[in-house]
Amino acid sequence: MTTIGVIGIENSHVDHFVRHLNVEDRHPGFTVTTLVGGEPERREVLQAAGNGLITDIVDNPADLIGKVDAAIICTRDGGKHAEQALPLLKAGMPVLADKPLAASVADATAMIEAADANNALLLSSSALRAVPEMADLRGASEDRGATAFVNVVGPADPDSEYSGLAFYGIHEVEAALEICGNGEFGEVKVQRADGCIVATTQINGINVTITFITKDDQGQIKFFATVAGRRGITQTPLTLSSNYNAPMLDLFVEMLKSGKAPVSNENLLRPIQLLEAIITQL
Numbered sequence: 001m002t003t004i005g006v007i008g009i010e011n012s013h014v015d016h017f018v019r020h021l022n023v024e025d026r027h028p029g030f031t032v033t034t035l036v037g038g039e040p041e042r043r044e045v046l047q048a049a050g051n052g053l054i055t056d057i058v059d060n061p062a063d064l065i066g067k068v069d070a071a072i073i074c075t076r077d078g079g080k081h082a083e084q085a086l087p088l089l090k091a092g093m094p095v096l097a098d099k100p101l102a103a104s105v106a107d108a109t110a111m112i113e114a115a116d117a118n119n120a121l122l123l124s125s126s127a128l129r130a131v132p133e134m135a136d137l138r139g140a141s142e143d144r145g146a147t148a149f150v151n152v153v154g155p156a157d158p159d160s161e162y163s164g165l166a167f168y169g170i171h172e173v174e175a176a177l178e179i180c181g182n183g184e185f186g187e188v189k190v191q192r193a194d195g196c197i198v199a200t201t202q203i204n205g206i207n208v209t210i211t212f213i214t215k216d217d218q219g220q221i222k223f224f225a226t227v228a229g230r231r232g233i234t235q236t237p238l239t240l241s242s243n244y245n246a247p248m249l250d251l252f253v254e255m256l257k258s259g260k261a262p263v264s265n266e267n268l269l270r271p272i273q274l275l276e277a278i279i280t281q282l
Contacts, residue, residue: 017032019049026246036057081103147227165212175225
C-alpha cells in the first residue's frame, strides 16, 4: 500500500481526495492514512469519511517523513506551500501541491530546486486544465482556424487572505496557458477598475486577455473562455464537475507509479511567473 499524508485539511479538496482514494478506491493500493494539524472537529469529519483508513494525526508537515510515502498539500494559502513542502522534498518525498504551486516565483523555484536536488517528484495543476471543454479550446480547429485571441474570465480577489490574487487567479492563468500550448508569455499590462482586473499579454504569439472579477455580496461568476480564430469563435463556460480534482489525482498516482513527473519544471514555474508579473503590475 502507498500511504499518503494530507496537509491543509481545512480545504474542501481534501474531502475529494479522501473520497476518491479511501471510499471509491479509484486507485487501489493508494490510501490517505495521515492528517497534519487542523481543528479536531475537522479531523473527526475526515476520519469518519475515510473508511477507517485514516489512523494517524501529526502536528507538522515534517512529521510525515518516515510515516507516509507521499504527501498532498491542500493549504488554501499558496504562500505557505514552500515552507510545508521543502522538508518533504529534501527528504525525497513526492509532493502534490494543490493550486497554486506557490504564491511567488522565489518560493516555486525553491520547491523545484529542492525536488531536483533530492530526486523528489513534484506536481501542481489547476483543475481547469482538465475540464471537458479544454480539448476543443486548445490549438487550431477546423471551424475557427488558427487561434488568434484568447480570453479567460473567472473569479479572483486581490485582497484575499490567501495570498491575494494567487488563490483563485491561478485558475484563469493556467487555463490561458493550457489553451495557448503552455508557451512563453510576453509583456504583461494590467488595467484595474472596480471589481475587475484585466491583464493582457501574448502566449506563444497569441493575444491573450485574462479577466479577474471580484465577487460581490450576491455571489461570484463562473469560469468562462473565449477563443477566436480567423474564421470562427468558441465561447464556453469551463465546467467543474463534482469530481473536478480526480484528473489531478490521476496524474499524481501515475507519477508515483512511474517515478516520472508528468509536468516539466518549466511548465510548473511558468504559471507562477505570469501570475507574479500580473500582481507586480497591480
